[in-house]
Amino acid sequence: MQYLWRTPGSRTAPEEASPIGPPPLEIRGLTVAYHRRPVLWNVDYAAPSGGLIAVVGPNGAGKSTLIKACLGLVPIVSGTVEVFGRPIARQRRLIGYVPQRESVDWDFPVSALDVVAMGRYGKIGWFRPVTRAHKEAALHALERVGMADFAKRQIGQLSGGQQQRVFLARALAQEAQLYFMDEPFAGVDAATERAVLQVLRDLDAAGRTVICVHHDLQTVSDYFDHALLLNTRVVAQGPVGRVMTPDLLSRTYGGRPMPAPAAAEAS
Amino acid sequence: MIATTIEEALRILTFQSGFNSAVVVAGTAALGLAGGTVGTFLLLRRRALVSDALSHATLPGIAVAFLVGAALGLPERSLPLLLAGAVASGVVGLLTVQALSRFTRLTEDSAIGAVLSVFFGLGVVLLSVIQNLELGGQAGLKTFILGQTAAMAQGEAIAIGLLAAGAALAVALLFKELRVLAFDPGFAAVQGWPVGALDLVLMGLATFVTVIGLQTVGLILVVALLIIPPAAARFWTDRLPALTVAAAVIGALSGWLGATLSALLPKLPAGAVIVLVAGGFFLLSFLFAPARGLVAAALRQGRLRLSFAERRALTDLLDGRPVEGPLALWLRLRGHTRNGALTPAGQAAARAAARDRRLWERFLADYPALLPAHANWGVDPIDSVLPGDMVRLLEERSASS
Amino acid sequence: MMPDVQEFLQIDAPALLAAVLACAACALVGNFLVLRRQGMMGDAVSHAILPGIVGGFLVAGTRETLPMMLGALAAAALAGLLIEAVRRLGRLESGAAMGVVFTVMFAAGVVMIEQASAGGVDLDADCVLYGQLETILWLAPKGWASLTDPAVWAALPREVLTLAAVFALCVALVGLFYKELKITTFDPALASTLGIPAGLFHYGVVLLVAATAIAAFEAVGSILVIAMLIAPPAAARLLTDRLAAQILLSVALGVLAALAGYGAAAFGPMLLGASHSLNAAGMIAVASGLILALAVLFGPRHGLLGRRRAVGRLRNAPGFIAPEAQKP
Numbered sequence: 001m002q003y004l005w006r007t008p009g010s011r012t013a014p015e016e017a018s019p020i021g022p023p024p025l026e027i028r029g030l031t032v033a034y035h036r037r038p039v040l041w042n043v044d045y046a047a048p049s050g051g052l053i054a055v056v057g058p059n060g061a062g063k064s065t066l067i068k069a070c071l072g073l074v075p076i077v078s079g080t081v082e083v084f085g086r087p088i089a090r091q092r093r094l095i096g097y098v099p100q101r102e103s104v105d106w107d108f109p110v111s112a113l114d115v116v117a118m119g120r121y122g123k124i125g126w127f128r129p130v131t132r133a134h135k136e137a138a139l140h141a142l143e144r145v146g147m148a149d150f151a152k153r154q155i156g157q158l159s160g161g162q163q164q165r166v167f168l169a170r171a172l173a174q175e176a177q178l179y180f181m182d183e184p185f186a187g188v189d190a191a192t193e194r195a196v197l198q199v200l201r202d203l204d205a206a207g208r209t210v211i212c213v214h215h216d217l218q219t220v221s222d223y224f225d226h227a228l229l230l231n232t233r234v235v236a237q238g239p240v241g242r243v244m245t246p247d248l249l250s251r252t253y254g255g256r257p258m259p260a261p262a263a264a265e266a267s
Numbered sequence: 268m269i270a271t272t273i274e275e276a277l278r279i280l281t282f283q284s285g286f287n288s289a290v291v292v293a294g295t296a297a298l299g300l301a302g303g304t305v306g307t308f309l310l311l312r313r314r315a316l317v318s319d320a321l322s323h324a325t326l327p328g329i330a331v332a333f334l335v336g337a338a339l340g341l342p343e344r345s346l347p348l349l350l351a352g353a354v355a356s357g358v359v360g361l362l363t364v365q366a367l368s369r370f371t372r373l374t375e376d377s378a379i380g381a382v383l384s385v386f387f388g389l390g391v392v393l394l395s396v397i398q399n400l401e402l403g404g405q406a407g408l409k410t411f412i413l414g415q416t417a418a419m420a421q422g423e424a425i426a427i428g429l430l431a432a433g434a435a436l437a438v439a440l441l442f443k444e445l446r447v448l449a450f451d452p453g454f455a456a457v458q459g460w461p462v463g464a465l466d467l468v469l470m471g472l473a474t475f476v477t478v479i480g481l482q483t484v485g486l487i488l489v490v491a492l493l494i495i496p497p498a499a500a501r502f503w504t505d506r507l508p509a510l511t512v513a514a515a516v517i518g519a520l521s522g523w524l525g526a527t528l529s530a531l532l533p534k535l536p537a538g539a540v541i542v543l544v545a546g547g548f549f550l551l552s553f554l555f556a557p558a559r560g561l562v563a564a565a566l567r568q569g570r571l572r573l574s575f576a577e578r579r580a581l582t583d584l585l586d587g588r589p590v591e592g593p594l595a596l597w598l599r600l601r602g603h604t605r606n607g608a609l610t611p612a613g614q615a616a617a618r619a620a621a622r623d624r625r626l627w628e629r630f631l632a633d634y635p636a637l638l639p640a641h642a643n644w645g646v647d648p649i650d651s652v653l654p655g656d657m658v659r660l661l662e663e664r665s666a667s668s
Numbered sequence: 669m670m671p672d673v674q675e676f677l678q679i680d681a682p683a684l685l686a687a688v689l690a691c692a693a694c695a696l697v698g699n700f701l702v703l704r705r706q707g708m709m710g711d712a713v714s715h716a717i718l719p720g721i722v723g724g725f726l727v728a729g730t731r732e733t734l735p736m737m738l739g740a741l742a743a744a745a746l747a748g749l750l751i752e753a754v755r756r757l758g759r760l761e762s763g764a765a766m767g768v769v770f771t772v773m774f775a776a777g778v779v780m781i782e783q784a785s786a787g788g789v790d791l792d793a794d795c796v797l798y799g800q801l802e803t804i805l806w807l808a809p810k811g812w813a814s815l816t817d818p819a820v821w822a823a824l825p826r827e828v829l830t831l832a833a834v835f836a837l838c839v840a841l842v843g844l845f846y847k848e849l850k851i852t853t854f855d856p857a858l859a860s861t862l863g864i865p866a867g868l869f870h871y872g873v874v875l876l877v878a879a880t881a882i883a884a885f886e887a888v889g890s891i892l893v894i895a896m897l898i899a900p901p902a903a904a905r906l907l908t909d910r911l912a913a914q915i916l917l918s919v920a921l922g923v924l925a926a927l928a929g930y931g932a933a934a935f936g937p938m939l940l941g942a943s944h945s946l947n948a949a950g951m952i953a954v955a956s957g958l959i960l961a962l963a964v965l966f967g968p969r970h971g972l973l974g975r976r977r978a979v980g981r982l983r984n985a986p987g988f989i990a991p992e993a994q995k996p
Contacts, residue, residue, distance in 0.1 A: 029579050036571060036643040041631070042579075042624065071861050078575040092863040104855045107372055108703065109911045118851045122862035127844060154909035170858075232638075233631060254635035316708050316763035370972060371964055376707035376763070377902045381960055383711060384895035388953025391798055391891065392933070395947035399937075413778060487715070488778075491771035498764050534782045539775035546772030553758050561757050 022085030023047055024178045024209040025070065030079035032062070032069050039065045041233045043079070047178075048226060050207045052200055054214040054240070057230035058253050063213040064100065066230065067180045070211075071097060083178060093122055096176030098167050098184055106156045112166045113151040116141050119173035141169040144202070145195045161192030168199050179203065179210040186215060197223060220244055275531060288530050290421050294428035295526035295541065296519045298480050301431035302492030303500070303518025304438040305472045307511045310497040311449035312469065316379050317364060319490040321470075322477045323383040324360025326390025326486060328352035329411055333397060346423065346482075349411075353478045360386050361470055414485030414538030423482065430479050434472050435515065445469065446507055484538035491542040492518060499549040502556035517552075521545035571646060577601075581617035582624060584609050623649050626658065629665040673811050680934055682806035682825050687926040687952055689831035690884035694896035695922030696838045697880050699915050700873050702901040703853050708763060709751075709874060710897035712770035714881045714890035716747035718777025726784055733826070737882050744878030747773055748871055799889025801930075801948045804828065827887045834883040841876060842915070849873070850911060892949040896922055899956035903963035921959050929955035 025047040032040040040062040047053055055063050068074045070081050072088050083091040096119070116138040117130050124134060142148045145165040150158060155166060164184060171179055184196050200223065203210050211228075214220055220227055221240045229235040229243055229252040236243040236252070309315055332352025336345055360382050367378035394408060438445065447455040448465045456462045473493060480489040500513035525541030554561050580590040580598060589607070590598065598604045603613030627645045630653070631638070638644055641652050649658055694710075701709050717740035724739025725731065747769055755765040808823035809815055842849065848869060852859045856866035881893045904918035929952030934945045965973055 031575055033571060033646070036567065036646050038645045041627075041645045068857075071857075073857055073860060077572050078579060092861060095861060097858060097861045099855070099857055103857060105703075105705075108854050109905070109909050109914050110850070110854060111910070114850075114911075115854070118847075118855070118858065121847060121851055121859075121864065124847070126848075130847060156909075174862075231631070231635060233628065235632070251632060310761075310764055313761050313763065315761070315767050319708070319711065319767065367964065371906060373902050373905065374702075374705045374707070376705050377702050377898055377905075378707075380707040380711055380894060380898035381902055381957065384891050385899065385953050385957030385960070387891050388895055388950040388957070391947045391950030392954060395944075395950065399942070399944035399946075488771055488775055490767060491775070494764055494767035495771065498758075498760055498768050501760065502758065534785070536778055536782055539778035539782075542771050542775035543779065546768070546775070549768055549772070553754065559759070564757070 021049075022082070024049055024084060025211065026082045026085075027070065028080045028082075030066075030069060030081065031077040032065055032074060033077045038077075038232060040069065043230075043234055045228060045234055045237060047209055047211060050204070050209055051225040052204050052223065053209070053211045053226040053228060054220045054224040055211060055228045055230055056214055056217065056220060056244075056249075056252065057235075061231040061252075063230055064182050067097075067182055067211070067213060071095070071180060094177040096171040096174040096179040098171045098179070098181040100182045100186070101160065101163055101167065106158075106163060108155065110155060111152050112142065112147060112155055112158065112162075112169075113138055115155055115166050116169045116173050119170035122174065138169070138173050141172040142166070144172060145169045145199060146191070159189070161188040164188050164192055165195050168196060172199065172203075177208060179208060181210065181212045183213050183215060185219070217244075217249065290424045290428070292523060292526040292530070294424035294431070295483055295537070296523035297428040297431040297435075298476070298483060299492060299496065299518035299520070299522025299525075299541065299545075300515045301434040301476050301518070302480065302522075303496035303514035303516070304435045304511055305469070305476050306493035306518070307497040307500070307507075307514045308438070308445050308449050308469055309473055309493055310501070311507075312452075312466075314470075315494045315498075316376070316490075317361065317470070318473050318477060318493045320364050320379040320383040320386075321357045321361050321474060322481070322486045322489045323390075324363075324386035325353035325357040325478065325481060326387050326411070327393055328354070328356025328359075329408065329481075330390055330393035330397060331356070333408060334393070337400070350478050350481070353411075353481060354474060356386065357474050357477065361474065410485070411481050412485050412487060413536065414481070414483050414488065427479050427483065431476065434475050434479075437468075437472060438511070441465075441468065442508075442511070449507070484541060488538050488542050491545060492522075495542070495545040495549050496521065499545070499552040502552040502559045504558055517545065517548045521548060573597075574646070578620035578623070581609075581613065581620045584613070585617040585621055619648070625665050626661045629661045630657075633661070633664065674809070677809040677811070677815075678806055680930075681809070682804045682828055683801045683934075683948065684927070684930050685828045686804050686825075686831055686887040687801060687930050687948065688923050689828065689835045690880075690888045690892070691896045691900070691922035691926040691952065691956075692919045693831065693835040693838045693880045694884060694893055695900035695918040696835075696842060696915065697873070697876050698897035699901040699904070699911075699918055700849055700853055701877060701897055702905060704870075704873070706762070706873075707898050707902075708766050710877055710881065710894045712751060712766040713744050713747055713874065713878045714885060714893050715770040716773040717741075717743045717878065717882060717885070717890075718774050719743055719780055720746075720777075722777050722780040722784060726780070733830075733886065740882040740885075741875075741878060743773065744882065745871075745875060748874035748878070752870075798947060799885060799887050799892065799949045801888055802945070804887060830883050831887060834880055838876060838880060841872075845869075845872075888952070889949045892953050895953035895956050896925070899953075899960045900925065903956075903960045906963040906967040909969070922956070925956035925959055926952050929953070 023046045025045070027043055027045040030040055030043040031038060043066065055066060057063055065074060069076050070083075070088065072081075081088055083094060088095070113135065117134060119141070120130065120134040120137060124130060139148060139151060142151055145168050147162060147165050147169060150162060150166075155163060158166065168181075168184060171181070185193055188196065200210055200212070204225075212224070214224070221244050224240055226238065227240045227243050228237045229248055231252050231254065236248045306315075306318075309318060329349050329352050332349045335352070336348050341348070364375070364378045364382045367373050367381065368375040373381075397408070444460065444465055447458075447460055448462060448469065452462050452466075455465075476493060477486075477489050480492055484492060496518035497510070497514040499517050500510050503513050504510050521541050521544045525544040526537055528544070529535045529537035529540045552560065555563075557563050576594055577597065580594045581603060583590055584598075584604065595604070595607075598613065602610060603616055604610060609617055626649045630644065630649070644652060649661075653661075698710065701707055720739035720741070720743025721736045722739075723743070724735040724737070727739070728735035750769045751762070751765045754760055754768060755762050758765070760768075804825050804827050806823070806825055806828075808820040814820050848859070848864055851862075852864060852866040852869040856870075859866045859869075877897065881890065881897075884893050884896075900921040901914070901918040903921050904914045908914050908917060930948050932946075932955065933948040933951035936951075937945055
């Protein structure tokens, strides 16, 4: 018995992604407001199938809100979000989520392996225990981020970067088709940055779609294939080479002087 | 019969039914006033339930003070001694909560719950000791738990009233300092304000109100005087001075009406009635206050969603995209469509919506720094939010691009 | 100076059994309150059930337990919904939301009791606060030998049987939903994206706490319930970093507090030569407080004294780098 609930018709198996099927993520007319002040305003976006997509924009541009609205974690004023052509409530098994590190209590009495195994809960379903096979899958996910040696460690005793890698391993253990990641590179050490990048490339190679809130303009073009420039509404979207231009970036960041990543790349 | 009851009620409410009941009612109103003013800052410091630990923690102090009084050979229970005991153990409880949440990994809610129940348990054990010793005057001890205004002597009521008024006055005098403390303690500390000392003053005032409220309302419910009035006032305003005044008024009204009702009708314990009256004020505020009340917020949110959906649907129709479902029905009811096509009125509304969206987009792209000044940008028609020359400028720019 | 066996079995054994079961059940579910930072939910719920108890009593017109328990459960469910409504819709912090709801409901209960007693009905708010541990009697056993007779066990007092049933329910539910409880407590957002109804589990925990509190209040009173929901899990939290271990340890500490507290209350004064016993529920709460205090001071890694030693060891270790502060 899977964790599918709320939607009456949800017992049908979710569709597998196919290259010619509907886009992994399609947002139409999404508006989210706090009181009467829009945080996201008339956002339309269709994510290309497969590939690494960076969501870029200044602080308060609604990047995290965009991800949370896609996941159904914040109430929306208007608009629709579809994942592989269906409402998100029916497609939960296809979605992986890496929240910001501060979103959980790191003092919680669980080990790194426990946290990664939580990514498998969607596959395990009601009443069944976490079996050996699931634990091995979780351990394998920890190995892929170079954290296998810390499997038994209580999560509070890990460094910030290690905690980030545990979250990433958990997303891997979910074996999803579409991943949402909220600033996986924020405040991490060099080793973690490499591990995160490697995971992103592995996922890309496996044909998964990853949508990542990213704050470092210098690395967008190196790490990602596509970018979504967001400042409350969509400023531009497309392959990084086309949208990471000084003109579009300065429009996204409200005309403030920006470091020019294109120039940095050229040098 | 009803007429005489109403007459009696008016007499008590207007302090004309004998000096004693007037004093009790006035004292209770002053207590409510003090609870509201002090409680406002507890609420803003997110410390509302700390006062619950505090009030429960007074019980062992009261019991010990009673035992000390008996050992000293005092003939009857002496109220000042008992209240001194209450203050002492209340403060110990408070410090234990702070130490637990500061120096251990336990969170504040666990610290409060542990202190509250363990101290109260100790108080109950001590009460059972007192019961076994068969000392005189112990019957009065139980009134501290559930409170009893009827038992309040005139002198006590006057003292309570004066002390409560003093607490409210202290808040008024320290208003500036407490405001900084409640708003941004980190900033206050950097600016050189004695944040620790101010926090102590605030908790001291809370202790003070709790202890003088013990007799009237009882230690289980006295926390309501500190929590409910400011929580109710929160729905009416976002400004601190207004919030403090509103909480004080709601607290005083609750004390006044509650004490009156309890004096008027049989078998209505004052403490509980005061809390129920305050609860009534809370419910009214929660539902109907125009600023943050439920009904107003729901209406605002519903209107917002509908207007967004409607304008989106209209522009969709204008661009030749079909609209289905309940929205299609809504547009027909509004007279915007007939047989799935836009009517002349619908055409006009759709064009206005499209223009609004285009101009807002322009505004957002060109003047993002001005957005914070317009809380409802992008929601309302642009002409009703921005000045006319700004709208004309945006129109020119969007036409030229 | 041991009391004789029959007296022990008839008076102390049932009270002890009731106390142990109540403490174990409360400690078990209390873990999830402590971890969800909802420690005060136990306080709120156990006060808020008062009008339900009185209402059930008034509607049924008897002192039967079932209607009172149903009334209490309804009141607890209402309190849970109201607190969540005030917190979410009113945008108040959860402490204030709880404070508003439980004081108003408790006040309503007090007024209802007074009004009922006007009609010649005798119901006492005291028994809700302190419980009546001392009045639970088990008249069947006559000595150790009689304990082999099943009929004697069948005659266990109703309070003990109710508490045993509730404890079994808690064990069963926590066992069945262990991993869901774990994930909804640790990361409700992830749980929601996996399709696990985090909100439903929030209410489930509140209702389970309420059911436990209701079954226990009659025997041990609401104050002991609040102490047991928090102190043993909090102490266990300081002693271990694994959830399963924390849960088992908290139950063990709850049982220990029950035994120690009851022993001190029932036999302590006798040992000191006094003739009366002390309030057992209060004493058990005090015992749980002492256990928590010991864990705070001497806990191996998180205790105040233990932590100082550990930091000292670390600082002397080669290549020490100060750890970042973990407490949020």
